[in-house]
Amino acid sequence: MKKVITYGTFDLLHNGHYNLLQRAKALGDYLIVGVTTEQFDEYRGKVNINDSLMARIENIRQTGFADEIIVEDHMGQKVEDVQKYGIDIFTCGSDWVGEFDFLKPLCEVIYLERTKDVSSTILREKNRKIIKLGIIGSGRIAKRFVPESKSVAGINIEAVYNPNFESAREFGERFELDTYTDDWDLFIKKIDAVYIASPHNTHYEYIKSALNAGKHVLCEKPMVLKKSHAEEVFALAKKQRLVLMEAIKTAYAPGFLKLLSIAKIGSIGKIYDVEACFTKLTNSNTREFKPEENGGSFTELASYPLLAIIKLLGKDYEDLRFDSFTDKNGIDIYTKAHLKYKDSIATIKVGLGVKSEGQLIISGSHGYIIVEAPWWKTESFETRYEDRSKNDKFFIKFRGEGLQYEVNEFVSMINAGNEKNQFKLTAGESITIAGVIESFLDNRTASRD
């Protein structure tokens, strides 16, 4: 019996897939089809898959060509499968010519001509209109955002707004945007959604203006500096039936999501303590050191540690305390914050003028999890125990600057209408973060007086 194997995502199963499976089956007597998991596709840089794994498997089954369907979930699996199943022929479309020649010592490799003018990407684009995005602000983070957002399908940056025209022009020309302007009305008319990357103080007004104009909003952290402002803007987004998301990139990254799952299944027992540190030595003539712009370590960096703490211990802390070192203008160059919960505690260390190890440690009754620096770009972590033989290591790729994860989530939230549950960073969690930042600023003002 001649055994053939082929692999693919098979999203929105179409003629190209059907033709390929038909010819693959005709190459032998028994056809095995490997269908990729979402995680494996994400790992190999394929995002925005429409159909679930189960739906894709069912579609393959219904073609009647597959004698066996397996799941492909890791690199190197093809070599394992060819040996395990005693495969005679490996086949796939001609878009992969040469890529799988490494299988030649194990079996025959045949690249079948790809069917022209049909692909899952074309179908996905047809089903969905491209979201036109405008950027508010043209500083450092906005410059990193543009190249990253290009790897996400379904969104295109059309315009940049800055009240300082020269700054908008320089940014617009550099990134070849159709519109760069200091005219708000012109800007807002051109787009469906905004990414707010302006100084902290300006976020609140921009969010309200954009939502009132019917635009979805992705806003840099800290989204707002007051709990009541956060409550107000989320209520407005709900009323307008628009997406409002805080751009804390870690919240949407696969490594961090995996870390949360591992912590929450009780792998280290009951969680008693979370310690998260983020320091970034920064030149003192930047915005971060300006009191009038609410600069300082806490407003600048604490969103990340707060995300980890609130995700792991919840929103209902009972007590909050801050210790800071400030510069001559009253800007905190280092802050240590303590959050006390009913039966757990947490510490935040943030610094713009003090350097420390950027790690996250979650301590539990059975063991602890250590996420190595920079933990906010979560890529690897370990669960450690008294009995070292039980220790385990996890590795999940973190792509680029990680901004593509938040853009991807933003796009899929918009496309889902109101049907998708935003669990990665909820409105309530963003409101809690704003509340902690507000307490910090109140505290700082009081200690200055």
Ligand code: C2G
């Ligand atoms: N295909 C085709 N004609 C098309 C579109 C796709 O012949 N118009 C083929 C592809 O070449 C591939 C199969 O259909 O062999 C599945 O395509 P995708 O779903 O796009 O999956 P792909 O990313 O190519 O999976 O392990 C995964 C595989 O290595 C590749």
